[in-house]
Amino acid sequence: MLSFILRRVSIAIPTLLVLLIISFWLMQTAPGGPFNSERPLPPQVLANIEAKYGLDQPMWKQMVDYLKGIITQFDFGPSYKYKDRSVNDIIAQGFPVTLHYGLISFMLAIVIGGALGIAAAIRQNSWLDYFAVGITIGAQVLPNFVMAPILILVFTLWLGWLPGGGWNGGQWDHVIMPVIALSTSYMASIARLTRSSMLEVLRSNFIRTARAKGLPDRVIIWRHALKPTILPVVSYLGPAFVGMVTGSFIIDSIFSTGGVGYFYVNAAFNRDYAVMMGLTFLLGSMTILFNMVVDILYAWIDPKIRL
Amino acid sequence: MNVSTKSILLASALALASPALAAAPEGVALADDQTFTYRVLDEHSSVDPQIVEDVSGSEIVRDLFEGLYNQDADGNLVPGVALSHTVSDDKLTYTFTLRPEAKWSDGNPVTAHDFVYGWQRLADPETASPYQWYVEVMGLANAGSVMAGEAPLEELGVRAIDDHTLEVTLEKPMTYFPLTTTHASTFPSPKWVIDEHGADWIKPGNIVSNGAYVLTEHVPQERSVRERNPMYWDNENTVIEKVSALVINDENVALTRFLAGELDRTEVPAGQYPALKEEYPDTALSFPRLCNYYFNFNLSENGPEATQDVRVRKALSYAVNRDIIVENVLQGGQSPAYTFTPAATAGFEQPATDYSTWTQEERNAKAVELLAEAGYGPDNPLSLTYLYNTSEAHKKVAIAVSQMWKQTLGVDITLENQEWQTFLETRGNHDFEIARGAWCGDYNEASTFLDLVQSSSGYNDAAYSNAEVDALLAEAKSMDDPQANYTRVEEIIAEEMPIIPIYHYAGVFMMNPAIVDSWPVQNVEQNWYSKDLYKVAQ
Numbered sequence: 046m047l048s049f050i051l052r053r054v055s056i057a058i059p060t061l062l063v064l065l066i067i068s069f070w071l072m073q074t075a076p077g078g079p080f081n082s083e084r085p086l087p088p089q090v091l092a093n094i095e096a097k098y099g100l101d102q103p104m105w106k107q108m109v110d111y112l113k114g115i116i117t118q119f120d121f122g123p124s125y126k127y128k129d130r131s132v133n134d135i136i137a138q139g140f141p142v143t144l145h146y147g148l149i150s151f152m153l154a155i156v157i158g159g160a161l162g163i164a165a166a167i168r169q170n171s172w173l174d175y176f177a178v179g180i181t182i183g184a185q186v187l188p189n190f191v192m193a194p195i196l197i198l199v200f201t202l203w204l205g206w207l208p209g210g211g212w213n214g215g216q217w218d219h220v221i222m223p224v225i226a227l228s229t230s231y232m233a234s235i236a237r238l239t240r241s242s243m244l245e246v247l248r249s250n251f252i253r254t255a256r257a258k259g260l261p262d263r264v265i266i267w268r269h270a271l272k273p274t275i276l277p278v279v280s281y282l283g284p285a286f287v288g289m290v291t292g293s294f295i296i297d298s299i300f301s302t303g304g305v306g307y308f309y310v311n312a313a314f315n316r317d318y319a320v321m322m323g324l325t326f327l328l329g330s331m332t333i334l335f336n337m338v339v340d341i342l343y344a345w346i347d348p349k350i351r352l
Numbered sequence: 353m354n355v356s357t358k359s360i361l362l363a364s365a366l367a368l369a370s371p372a373l374a375a376a377p378e379g380v381a382l383a384d385d386q387t388f389t390y391r392v393l394d395e396h397s398s399v400d401p402q403i404v405e406d407v408s409g410s411e412i413v414r415d416l417f418e419g420l421y422n423q424d425a426d427g428n429l430v431p432g433v434a435l436s437h438t439v440s441d442d443k444l445t446y447t448f449t450l451r452p453e454a455k456w457s458d459g460n461p462v463t464a465h466d467f468v469y470g471w472q473r474l475a476d477p478e479t480a481s482p483y484q485w486y487v488e489v490m491g492l493a494n495a496g497s498v499m500a501g502e503a504p505l506e507e508l509g510v511r512a513i514d515d516h517t518l519e520v521t522l523e524k525p526m527t528y529f530p531l532t533t534t535h536a537s538t539f540p541s542p543k544w545v546i547d548e549h550g551a552d553w554i555k556p557g558n559i560v561s562n563g564a565y566v567l568t569e570h571v572p573q574e575r576s577v578r579e580r581n582p583m584y585w586d587n588e589n590t591v592i593e594k595v596s597a598l599v600i601n602d603e604n605v606a607l608t609r610f611l612a613g614e615l616d617r618t619e620v621p622a623g624q625y626p627a628l629k630e631e632y633p634d635t636a637l638s639f640p641r642l643c644n645y646y647f648n649f650n651l652s653e654n655g656p657e658a659t660q661d662v663r664v665r666k667a668l669s670y671a672v673n674r675d676i677i678v679e680n681v682l683q684g685g686q687s688p689a690y691t692f693t694p695a696a697t698a699g700f701e702q703p704a705t706d707y708s709t710w711t712q713e714e715r716n717a718k719a720v721e722l723l724a725e726a727g728y729g730p731d732n733p734l735s736l737t738y739l740y741n742t743s744e745a746h747k748k749v750a751i752a753v754s755q756m757w758k759q760t761l762g763v764d765i766t767l768e769n770q771e772w773q774t775f776l777e778t779r780g781n782h783d784f785e786i787a788r789g790a791w792c793g794d795y796n797e798a799s800t801f802l803d804l805v806q807s808s809s810g811y812n813d814a815a816y817s818n819a820e821v822d823a824l825l826a827e828a829k830s831m832d833d834p835q836a837n838y839t840r841v842e843e844i845i846a847e848e849m850p851i852i853p854i855y856h857y858a859g860v861f862m863m864n865p866a867i868v869d870s871w872p873v874q875n876v877e878q879n880w881y882s883k884d885l886y887k888v889a890q
Contacts, residue, residue, distance in 0.1 A: 075773070076773065076774045078773070080482065081773055081780070082405070082482070083776070084810060084811040085811065090481075090499070093477040097480035126397060127395055127397060128397055128398040129398045129399060129403075129554050129555070129570075135572060138571070139573070194604060194605055197605055201612045201614075202608050209605065209608060209612055210605065210609060210614075211574055211575060212574050298602060299602050299605055301574050301575075301598060301600050302573075302574065303572060303574035304573075307573055307601070314772060315773070316773050
């Protein structure tokens, strides 16, 4: 097991490095720059600003300096657009926010999605199954950029129960709508995955054997069927987890939560290179980490993988 | 200086003598709740006066800091830290007398040295301010060489005679100089705080400011909050206790939250003004803004051959039915434009350009005639590409105009949109045929617009060059009444049509009726100060 983990880690580091280098190059070659505006800056002014941020250096030098800053001081540089803050500030402020609503969404998606999927599979073709399938299809086709404004319309304007946005330090009433809007489609995917996986497992030979032995349904489901059922779900959970805790552009921009999701997309539009790179690093390393965790979990659940 | 600018300065001179007025007029019943919460589209760039470059950041900076002069509800100059000023006979030296009671929020007095420091900091290449060029707009002596790092900061045309006397020296006479002192980048800076905290000095807890408010909270991309500064010299006449700017990217969500009572002010989404005005007549507001919207022809050598012909340019301009654009497409109280400079500009008498006096039928007839003369018609159809940056509102205008050109002139237009940064680069490289342009004035005087058509302007995307225009505009800088020059430049623009003026902006807002009375709707630059606002009891 240890050598398996070590092998995965040794691949992860070069992967991250390649990701950073490609992103850096892609970003720099995109047309425009962080200091373009409606009226172009006079050349002298632009030169001063570029010198301040080291953008007057050749690209390879910028890249090396940048990587050096990360490795030696864990410093991701300044934001070119939001000049009052560094990239470290933005991550320190925004990441706990997305982590907060992302973790709650993740839990909710697993618990409700998993339960719905299992229930639907056990009672296949019953009203419960049709209900679950109907709900999940509905939830999957309703994009969150449609759902979020509708939630605000209903809960803020019509009912007046919840504030229409903001974060307020993560006070519970500010968290509800972002969590609903974020978790719904994940919940639906988990439910559908669980349901189909469970149905397949329930039809397999070892379950038939268990039934033939006369084991009660409860024991069959929990002791024998559950573990093989969650295998495909687990492989989905890694990317889903990263997707949720690194936030969403839609959630952050519609609910003004201040999470990193908005900064990431906006940084690309603003050519805010350092913010863009810092968040790519964050998202990239989280994606690699959690894919690794999934692989390890997988190996633990299913010994065949380790071979 | 023309008559109206003169009257502005005269009015300000009078105001300088009168005692400070309370924000709320006597006899007005004030509401118990004096908090003002408004929506901003995006996170502000900075609250550092010498670094800030965006509108929403400048709004905050105007509350946190105070410069030499402020603007009143009509956009006239009123005393800020400066009580008054005198001008030398050669019009090169301005001497400002500063208010002795002005204090920073840490209790230190505001002195002329703080202004000198702030202005030097703005000009300093080390600061790398995106508004560094503003010292040249102000016409300060030696601005160019200081900006380039060739002369020491002390050579910049500003110095403190004593703690309360500031002397400014200009490169050459510029009659509207005092108007430039309301800009955020000219506000004083506390050297001792910047020395202590470095780049973190503008964070809540560190920041020391001399305006009516201090920054108490800032959660990026969520909110920033400013509260009363008890040290402010006019604190007892300030009414609003707390001002919150909430970042809400989606304008429709912002409208919903406004209607739910969470906001006192938000923008009206494009096209929704007539319906909102009908449903909420006291809440939906529209007033003129100091901004224009126009199309650039590409007159550089990269540009298409067809539009090098002035007849083609005129035909395309005449065939745009501006009334339809403002009344049916934008629907927010904008006004059709036949001049580059908005009519709302202070001291600017909008000249009646020839085509503005014609009916649209006459314009269309003339357009057809001109295009035929230029050799384009059914046998030789003209086709062009129009480039704009991706946005629903720009798209609507683009579609409407391309339809007008198609129907009236038979011109085929290909619409092309690009994401903002790509658009700026493409347009800046003159790699287009016709491209969208828009500009909001930096100060309330016609040159802030007309300077854009000077050959040397960095924002002259049309690459238009006319020696007469350049000479007229250069001369206007030091004239007492430059109106004749401005009129002539507008006439030349109408004759040569390097750009097509489309419309002049309106500010279209939903505003809490409690605060509407104190909102400076007459201030076309929309330079508002929270200290002048108040909420009346409903």
